[in-house]
Amino acid sequence: MPAYVIVDAEVLDMERAAEYRALAEPSVRLYGGRYLVEGALPEAAEGTWPASRIVAVVEFPDMARIKEWYSSPEYTRARAVRESAIDMRLLFAEGGPA
DSSP states (O other): OOEEEEEEEEESOHHHHHHHHHHHHHHHHHTTOEEEEEEEOOOOSSSOOOTTOEEEEEEESSHHHHHHHHTSHHHHHHHHHHTTTEEEEEEEEEOOOO
16 A cells, blocks of 8 residues: 655755755655655645645655665665754655545
8 A cells, every 4th residue: 555755844954955855865766755745835725834834745655665765774864964954744644545
């Protein structure tokens, strides 16, 4: 069953964020992921959404692949860069057509 990484992020340092993306994007592809939404400013239909926060959605073949990717050496390097560049929350969720 497909699984998704849902990202809620605020960029704190543009230069370091670019370094993070340069490391993270190839690691996502290496583990079978593909970006469905990347760096979008969402429109809140209900409630509010801070103007400084963006979202991304990445699809992986299954939850096991997400967990492999997240703990991989490739993404571990990206996470180290991200610490000072982006305030980020990641959610993992399984899902597919009902």
